[in-house]
Amino acid sequence: MSALATLLEKRTGQRLAANRSWRIETELKPVMRALGLETLEDLVAAYDADPRGKLGDQIVDALLNQETSFFRDGAVLDMVADAAMAMAVEHAGRRIKVWSAGCANGQEPLSLAMLFAERARQQGLAEPEILATDVSDAAISRARAGRFSQFEIQRGLPVRRMIEWFEADGPTWTARPDLVRRIVFRRHNLVGDVPPVGRFDIVLCRNVLLYLSADQRQQVFDAFARVVRPGGLLVLGAGETVIGQSEAFVPSARYRGLYEPAPGVRLGLREEFA
Template sequence: MLNPRPASAVAEFIALLEARTGQQMGANRNWRIETALKPVMRDTGHDTLEKLAETIRADRGGPLADRVVDELLNQESSFFRDAAVFDIVEQAVSAIPDTRRPRIWSAGCSTGQEPLSLAMLFAEKLDHQMPEILATDVSESALHKARAGRYTQFEIQRGLPIRRMMQWFDSVDGDWIANPGLTRMVSFRRMNLVADSLPIGRFDVILCRNVLLYFSLDMRRAVLGRLAQVLRPDGVLVLGAGETVIGQTDAFRPSQRYRGLYEPNWAAAAAA
């Protein structure tokens, strides 16, 4: 059992995470701090969280603070996570006229499994043009892995059928590396959903799954408002299974076309 830590050091790391990403860490998740930061402490020679916090203060939020934030972020992901969601996204994209290229944004893409799943899905559809896929995340280390497209045997087997694994990945030294043709289908970019400039243009589908869970209600409302700004009037928003716009914002409403998805609430926007 982990020894309890003074609230001061724990509070500093919680505050750092929120300041850098907008994400909050509830009291029921404080135990993750020491577990997540053990590799940092080992690599930097700090034997307590308090000493690590002191160094970060002295460093004035330099590279060490960046690494701490990366370690505290939840990067849980898998290929074709919640497969039914991808079926619905495919339906939504298939309904887009062939006169324009569909645009998809994977917001909070973590280590890349979601956007690469989308790329595989649509590359295999010969009856529709390949969408433009943008993938963003606040973590540079997660994006580094996503761009490399390198996954362990455990990671590659989570949600990825053997047929697709053999078609799109090569086995190298016990890991699996995505074919360059696959990773080129996705544009990876670092972005803080709370603070950074929004992507240029509008999207037909925005996936922002299991990201809003870690924001305060006010921050959630602000992020949803930002997402609505870059979603086409007939576009759809995909949230995680435990997330909803109901009671969170007037910018979206449940989609009348696709069960479980959301669409811009232009009536509310006009009334405002």
């Protein structure tokens, strides 16, 4: 089991806590079944025989915690939408840019796209641009397809929005193309890759950092500090904080529970993302 946990950490930076080691066998059973393997030792041997093959990706994708839902912590997303619209008014003529980091199967950026479209329509403003990234190729592919099971679609998604933005397709629901087109989906490793090109008004990275080591969290905070605009916001999960972990951000006085760049933090300037 330790070899598989090490593979996950090496590829993504995410650590599997000792009290969560039971997840290894549980999550990898479908992979072993598909390959006709009986034990985790057989799976490790198969990976060792072809470490550059696709099996490593399958193992990592299975072990990643992609738990999410539409409008998860809805009050936070409403606050993000309020902030984005306020920024659009304050910076008239400049398109507001939002990065959803660690977007899993796409429910967070799709929720944001719905909120932004509704608020922008009501207020006569341009919708913010959304970049959504995840370390998993499989997750990004699913997010781009916008296909969700009945169970997934009912978790947090109001019926009104479900009817407006999704189409029934047998046992699944598919996001309408005009919703998916509002988002740029890309694969990105928060630990191993340089930050996406561009500067962002709002960065969301919820329930990802808690799986990283202290050094890796510091690395990610530093990366965010290079791309968040002055006056911008960083949004973390309910159990995450910058306090005691990074001097690059401080609690926002205007948006409770969110963070903003600390005064004097020098941001790295890069070209806007395409």
